[in-house]
Amino acid sequence: MRKKAYHGKWIFTGNREKPILENFVMMTENARILWVKPAEDAEIEDAEAIDLGDAYVVPGFIDAHVHLFCGESAYEECPGRSAAHHVCQGVKNAQELLKAGVVACRDLGAYEGYTLGVRDSIEKGEINGPKIIACGHALCATGGHGYQISYECDGADEVRRQVRRVIKEGADVVKMMVSGGVNSPGPEPGPCEFTEEEIRAGIETAHALGRKVAVHTHGNTAVRYCVEAGVDSIEHGVFLTEDIMDKMVKQGTYLVPTLCAPYYAVTEGLKADPDNPDHAKSKEIIQIHRDMLKQCADKGVKIAFGTDAGSPYNPYDKVPYEMVLMTMAGLSPRQALDAATSGSAELLGIADDYGSLEEGKLATFLCLKENPLEHIACVVDSKDVYIKGEKL
Ligand SMILES: [Zn+2]
Numbered sequence: 001m002r003k004k005a006y007h008g009k010w011i012f013t014g015n016r017e018k019p020i021l022e023n024f025v026m027m028t029e030n031a032r033i034l035w036v037k038p039a040e041d042a043e044i045e046d047a048e049a050i051d052l053g054d055a056y057v058v059p060g061f062i063d064a065h066v067h068l069f070c071g072e073s074a075y076e077e078c079p080g081r082s083a084a085h086h087v088c089q090g091v092k093n094a095q096e097l098l099k100a101g102v103v104a105c106r107d108l109g110a111y112e113g114y115t116l117g118v119r120d121s122i123e124k125g126e127i128n129g130p131k132i133i134a135c136g137h138a139l140c141a142t143g144g145h146g147y148q149i150s151y152e153c154d155g156a157d158e159v160r161r162q163v164r165r166v167i168k169e170g171a172d173v174v175k176m177m178v179s180g181g182v183n184s185p186g187p188e189p190g191p192c193e194f195t196e197e198e199i200r201a202g203i204e205t206a207h208a209l210g211r212k213v214a215v216h217t218h219g220n221t222a223v224r225y226c227v228e229a230g231v232d233s234i235e236h237g238v239f240l241t242e243d244i245m246d247k248m249v250k251q252g253t254y255l256v257p258t259l260c261a262p263y264y265a266v267t268e269g270l271k272a273d274p275d276n277p278d279h280a281k282s283k284e285i286i287q288i289h290r291d292m293l294k295q296c297a298d299k300g301v302k303i304a305f306g307t308d309a310g311s312p313y314n315p316y317d318k319v320p321y322e323m324v325l326m327t328m329a330g331l332s333p334r335q336a337l338d339a340a341t342s343g344s345a346e347l348l349g350i351a352d353d354y355g356s357l358e359e360g361k362l363a364t365f366l367c368l369k370e371n372p373l374e375h376i377a378c379v380v381d382s383k384d385v386y387i388k389g390e391k392l
Contacts, residue, residue, distance in 0.1 A: 003047035004028045004389055006363070010371065011036065011057040014342050014356030020373075026057075028363040031388035035359055055367035056378075058337065059357050060103025060385065062344035063319050064256050065214075065235055065306025068093045068118060068132075069111040070149065083112075090114055094122070094129040096316040097309070098392065101366045101383055104131035104345075104354050106306070108175040108214055108235065109138035109149040116170045128392075133172045133348050135214070139163065139202065140177035144193040145184065145216060150177055156201035159194070163205040173348075174206040178215045179222035182238060182262075183281035189239055190218025192225065200229045212349070214256070220244070227253055233304065233347055236261070238289045240296075248301045254347045256306035257293045259325035260314050262286050268313035279312075290329035297331050304347040305340035320379040323372075333376040340379075363389040 006026040013019055013036050025042035027034040068090040090110070097105055107115040113136035122129040139162050140150040153162040163174055178199060179190040186192075194202070199215075203226070206213045212232035217223045223240045227247050233254040234240065240255075248255065262282035269279035297303055305326075307319045323336035331339075345355025353362045365386050370378035385392040 002030055003034075003045060004050055004363075005042075005044050005047040006050045006052055006057075007039065008052035008057050009054050011357065012059070012337065012372070013358055014059055014338070015358050026357065026363065028389050031363055031390075033357060033359055033361050033363055036357055052367055055369070055384065056371050057357070058366050058368060058372060059341040059355060060364045060366055060387075061101045061320060061340045061379075062305065062348060062350075062354060063097065063102045063105040063307055063309065063322075063340075064233070064304040064344040064347055065108050065258050065308050066097065066105045066316075066319075067109055067149065067308070067310030068107050069114045070109075070310040086111070087114055087117070090118055091121075091127060091129065093310065093316045094118055094132070097319060098128065098130045098385065098387075100317050100319050101379070101385055102130050102319055103364045103385070103387060104133070104348065104350060106173065106214075106344075106348050107132060107134040108173075108216075109135060109146055109177075111149050113137045113166075113169060119172075120170075131350065131354070133350070134170075135173050135175040136166050136169050136171045138175040138177055138216075139166070141193045141198070145177045145180050147177075154198075156195075156197045159198045159202045160205045163202055164209070167206070167209050167211060171211065174202065174211050174213045176202050176213060176215045176226075178226055179217045179219045181278060182218050182285050183278045186219075188219050188221060189285075190220075190222060192219055192222040194222075194225075196225045196229075199225045203229045203231055212347075227251070235306065236289075236308075237296075238285050238292060240292055242295070242299075245296050245299050245301055248296070249299055252302060254302045254304050254343075255293070255296050256304045256347070257289065257296075257326075257329075258306050258308040258322075259289065259293070259329065260319065260322045261308035261311045262289060263325055264313040264315070265311075272313070290325075293326065294330035297335060302343065302347075303331075303335070303339045304344040305336075306344070318380060323379050324377050327376050333373045336376060337372055337379075
């Protein structure tokens with residue numbers, strides 16, 4: 001029985017009744033939390049004492065939308081790159097996330113489905129990295145958005161077959177690329193690329209096999225079809241309207257806004273590639289995207305934290321900046337922190353282990369230098385990361 005008593009000055013446990021404790025003790029046994037109490041109420045049994053000093057302790061962050069292997073780095077763009085080199089880069093990307101404080105992530109589309117193998121290797125303890133929930137390949141219509149990291153399928157039967165295929169290959173979650181990008185040509189911004197029938201077939205098949213479905217969607221038609229078909233999370237959702245938000249509240253559908261994606265496309269992408277029309281379009285939609293998130297939060301739509309790290313110019317080592325962008329959209333630091341911890345944990349189905357620091361959960365936490373509820377930008381700064389009670 002390895003018991004450890006972590007002493008500290010301030011902790012955000014995420015507990016519903018008493019989320020913040022000052023001068024606390026967190027008692028753990030074999031990496032799981034037994035209790036967290038104010039120091040004056042704590043009876044310290046024989047346990048190894050660990051002093052966390054002046055740190056501000058929060059649960060580890062969970063990024064619900066990353067791409068450890070993206071289409072950009074596919075062979076066509078990088079001739080001569082070996083598969084081994086490619087895989088090592090993906091591992092490095094995962095480890096950068098961990099260092100930034102992301103203790104778990106969900107990969108929503110990987111070149112050659114490589115993330116499934118990285119996930120397994122981390123799970124077996126062969127390499128270091130965050131807990132990974134992965135879809136392997138995403139699914140898209142022929143020539144559709146993200147085809148470089150997807151299986152292409154047309155017609156309801158083929159969509160069903162490809163859903164079963166990714167699950168056979170080891171997918172924890174199914175990802176469908178339902179709309180184009182913000183700048184794709186079509187009858188509306190972010191046009192729908194699957195038919196309503198194909199969307200229903202994909203979602204029904206995945207649910208029948210016990211997998212959640214995440215959908216890349218910008219346009220209103222695409223979002224509407226997916227929400228009506230009972231999807232679990234809308235990724236991006238730039239042009240989603242009030243009536244759909246109401247439906248999402250009723251059904252408990254998550255929004256994963258990924259504000260980092262257009263932010264880096266504009267701040268870094270436009271600098272590097274000023275004539276790129278996709279980046280120029282991102283600039284146009286930044287405010288629409290943020291207003292949509294604020295409206296969703298005000299209405300009570302469930303929000304998870306996701307960055308789309310791995311999309312063009314979107315770095316792995318700065319993902320906590322998404323929380324800063326969320327506050328720039330009008331959310332409170334607490335709402336941003338909730339999204340990055342309990343919100344994402346619930347969406348990913350890992351809330352028994354992650355998302356808060358309470359009895360029974362893993363002692364996986366971060367030591368920040370400042371109070372994130374007062375200075376949210378401190379989540380980006382360097383920090384100590386503890387995984388199952390051990391400092392990284
Ligand atoms: Zn993505």
